[in-house]
Amino acid sequence: MKLGIHPTYKKLRIKIGEDVFETNSTLNVEEILMDVDYRKHPAWTKDGLNVINESNKSISDFNRKFGGLKFGAK
Known part of the structure; x- marks a missing residue:
């Protein structure tokens, strides 16, 4: 694999109401x-x-x- 061409994965928190989920993502947030x-x-x-x-x-x-329309038919 080439170095430096892949995005960096980091932790991402997703909040839905009172619930919080953690995952990994390449987003910059x-x-x-x-x-x-x-x-x-x-x-x-x-x-x-x-x-x-x-x-x-x-x-x-x-x-x-x-x-009743016919397209392309004769």
């Missing part, structure tokens, strides 16, 4: 403060299923409006 707790976010807790349904509704509306 010592600490990251997370403003969103991934353990309570609807994307991971599945509390936001209505958002997914709204997205599917939009897709259905699009397909209903443009479903």
Whole structure:
């Protein structure tokens, strides 16, 4: 291995609410403060299923409006 071409790993603290996790990283900071707790976010807790349904509704509306279009077919 060549010397001096690899980044330096150092300790990194990640704070999420009251919890603190330690890991190693090449970031030039010592600490990251997370403003969103991934353990309570609807994307991971599945509390936001209505958002997914709204997205599917939009897709259905699009397909209903443009479903008859044929691209490249003669």
